[in-house]
Structure formats: C-alpha cells, structure tokens
Amino acid sequence: MLCDLSRADLSVGYGMKSMDALQIKNSGLAVVDIEAQAVAMLKQRINKSFVKACELLFNCKGRIVVIGMGKSGHISGKIAATLASTGSPAFFVHPGEASHGDLGMITHQDVVLVLSHSGETDEILTILPIIKRLGVPLIAMTGQPKSSLAAFADVHLDVSVEQEACSLGLAPTSSTTVMLVMGDALAVSLLEARGFTRHDFALSHPGGSLGKRLLLKVADLMHSGHEIPIVSESALISDALLEMTEKKLGMTGVVDFGGRVSGIFTDGDLRRMLGQNIDVHSTCVSKVMTQHCTVITENILAAEAMQIMEEKKINALIVVDGDNKPLGALNMHDLIRAGIV
Numbered sequence: 001m002l003c004d005l006s007r008a009d010l011s012v013g014y015g016m017k018s019m020d021a022l023q024i025k026n027s028g029l030a031v032v033d034i035e036a037q038a039v040a041m042l043k044q045r046i047n048k049s050f051v052k053a054c055e056l057l058f059n060c061k062g063r064i065v066v067i068g069m070g071k072s073g074h075i076s077g078k079i080a081a082t083l084a085s086t087g088s089p090a091f092f093v094h095p096g097e098a099s100h101g102d103l104g105m106i107t108h109q110d111v112v113l114v115l116s117h118s119g120e121t122d123e124i125l126t127i128l129p130i131i132k133r134l135g136v137p138l139i140a141m142t143g144q145p146k147s148s149l150a151a152f153a154d155v156h157l158d159v160s161v162e163q164e165a166c167s168l169g170l171a172p173t174s175s176t177t178v179m180l181v182m183g184d185a186l187a188v189s190l191l192e193a194r195g196f197t198r199h200d201f202a203l204s205h206p207g208g209s210l211g212k213r214l215l216l217k218v219a220d221l222m223h224s225g226h227e228i229p230i231v232s233e234s235a236l237i238s239d240a241l242l243e244m245t246e247k248k249l250g251m252t253g254v255v256d257f258g259g260r261v262s263g264i265f266t267d268g269d270l271r272r273m274l275g276q277n278i279d280v281h282s283t284c285v286s287k288v289m290t291q292h293c294t295v296i297t298e299n300i301l302a303a304e305a306m307q308i309m310e311e312k313k314i315n316a317l318i319v320v321d322g323d324n325k326p327l328g329a330l331n332m333h334d335l336i337r338a339g340i341v
C-alpha cells in the first residue's frame with residue numbers, strides 16, 4: 001500500500017540531488033538563451049508562406065479554427081484567444097474531440113490553422129481527410145517541413161528549432177515558444193491589416209481594466225443634477241462649506257451671475273485660509289476660491305480626466321458645457337472605484 005512506502009521509496013528514479021544556487025541560475029540562463037536564439041531564427045520564416053497565410057486568414061468569411069494536441073494544443077488555445085481579441089474571430093478545437101462530433105463546428109467559410117511540432121500527430125492526421133472534404137483552407141504550423149501535415153496543408157509555416165531548451169531534449173520548450181511567437185506575428189499582422197483600433201480592442205475587453213480605460217467617458221462617471229456641488233460667487237464661505245459637506249466631493253464649484261464656472265473652492269483652499277483670520281460667516285467664497293480652475297468636458301475619456309488630475313495635482317474637476325456652465329462633477333475616488341487607475 002502507498003502508506004507503507006518510505007520517502008526514499010517514492011524518490012527512486014528521480015535522482016534527487018541537493019540544489020546548487022549557481023547551477024540553478026546557469027540552467028535558467030541557458031533556457032533563456034536557447035529560446036531567444038530559436039525565436040530569432042523566426043525572422044527567416046516571415047516569408048511568402050507567412051504572407052499567404054495572412055491573406056487566407058484576412059479573407060476568411062467565417063471563423064479561424066485553431067487545432068492542436070498536447071502542448072501544441074495549449075499554444076493553439078492561446079493563439080485562438082489572441083486572434084479573437086484582436087479582430088480575427090477564432091476558436092480552439094481539440095483534435096480528439098473533433099473525431100467525436102466537434103468537427104461539426106467547422107463550416108465551409110472557415111479557415112483551419114493546425115499546430116503540431118512533429119506534423120505526425122495521430123489525432124490530427126485522422127481528421128485531415130474530413131477537413132479536406134469540407135474544402136476549407138488549411139494552414140499548418142510544424143517543426144517538420146517534410147511531415148505529413150506539412151504536405152497536406154495549403155500553406156506551411158516552419159517553426160522548427162535546433163534544440164529544445166529542456167536539457168533532456170524531450171519537453172516541448174523552444175518549440176512551443178516559437179509556435180506562440182509565430183501565432184502572435186499572425187495576429188498582429190492581421191490586426192494592422194484590418195485597421196483594428198484601440199477602441200475596437202476595448203469593445204472586446206469591456207470587463208477588464210484596459211477596456212474601462214479605453215471606453216469609459218467622464219459622462220459615464222460624473223455626478224450630475226442635484227449631486228453637483230455649486231454655489232454662487234456671492235455665497236458666504238460658510239455656505240460653501242455646507243455645500244461641500246452635503247455633496248461629499250471635497251469641493252464646490254463657484255458660478256458667476258450668468259451661471260458660468262468662475263472658480264472652485266476645495267479642501268485645500270480651506271486649509272490655506274485658516275491662518276488668515278478670515279470670518280467664514282461674513283466673507284464671500286469668491287474672495288478665497290481658486291480662480292480660473294481647470295475644467296473638463298463630458299465627452300473626454302475618464303482616463304484623460306485621471307491624467308489631468310495627476311498632472312495638476314488636484315483631486316476633483318468640474319464638468320462644463322460649451323458655455324462653461326456646470327454639467328457635472330468628478331473626483332479621484334470616482335475614477336478609482338471605476339477601476340481607471
């Protein structure tokens with residue numbers, strides 16, 4: 001029984017040794033060097049075949065179906081995700097499941113991208129005739145240009161490596177890294193060819209912080225209507241303090257007779273006036289407010305508002321219309337809560 005086995009019994013076959021810090025560091029550096037050299041070799045493979053593959057993917061009327069087994073399957077899933085998030089609709093299909101019904105996901109309008117380092121993966125070779133019968137373009141990414149998969153494909157992308165970074169030469173390391181980089185090269189080339197923009201990227205990432213930074217506008221976050229802290233120039237400082245306390249934004253806007261923003265009164269202004277022996281019950285807020293304050297419009301990105309606050313070293317902004325009349329108010333806490341930081 002397993003419970004009767006000693007620690008020594010369980011370690012048999014693994015050649016357990018004590019760790020040497022220098023050796024560990026050198027091993028890590030060797031992996032980085034080997035994989036970096038393998039990636040550098042890819043420059044020679046960005047050729048006519050690469051351009052043809054991009055053309056097939058660019059002209060795809062349906063979806064890009066990415067297929068791979070084992071470690072190549074994991075890379076395939078990442079490539080499919082990258083393509084999908086950069087304007088080239090794609091999804092991953094497991095070749096084992098494909099033989100049991102998932103081939104039905106592939107339509108005549110699709111393009112198939114298959115990854116296999118050996119180009120001889122049984123699960124993949126089994127479904128190639130069916131893919132051929134569908135008449136869809138097939139792009140192969142292999143490390144063996146003379147393999148069965150390479151010969152079968154309409155376009156072959158060479159991702160061969162001189163050696164794996166694994167010291168045993170067994171674990172897929174350099175080969176999977178090179179596949180991943182080639183996939184990124186396809187995705188980014190297509191992104192640029194499609195004129196895919198930052199706004200397009202944000203639309204497919206609405207839940208992430210990047211999407212929020214690219215999509216949210218000031219109008220989506222600002223306090224409006226009765227929530228805007230506003231007093232007139234003739235209001236007393238005490239009235240301004242009550243307005244700040246009620247609206248809880250750490251400031252109040254100040255407007256002139258025509259309703260246009262002429263200044264702002266903040267916590268900072270309050271602290272600066274404390275040493276000046278000013279009577280808050282008899283002095284107008286216009287005497288101590290910050291004049292010519294920074295204002296913003298509602299259509300700018302919330303991320304831009306954050307940048308303005310950081311550059312000006314302020315914590316709040318009044319949002320105005322074209323006539324400089326207040327439409328809303330925004331402070332740093334609103335931006336933090338929205339995940340703009």
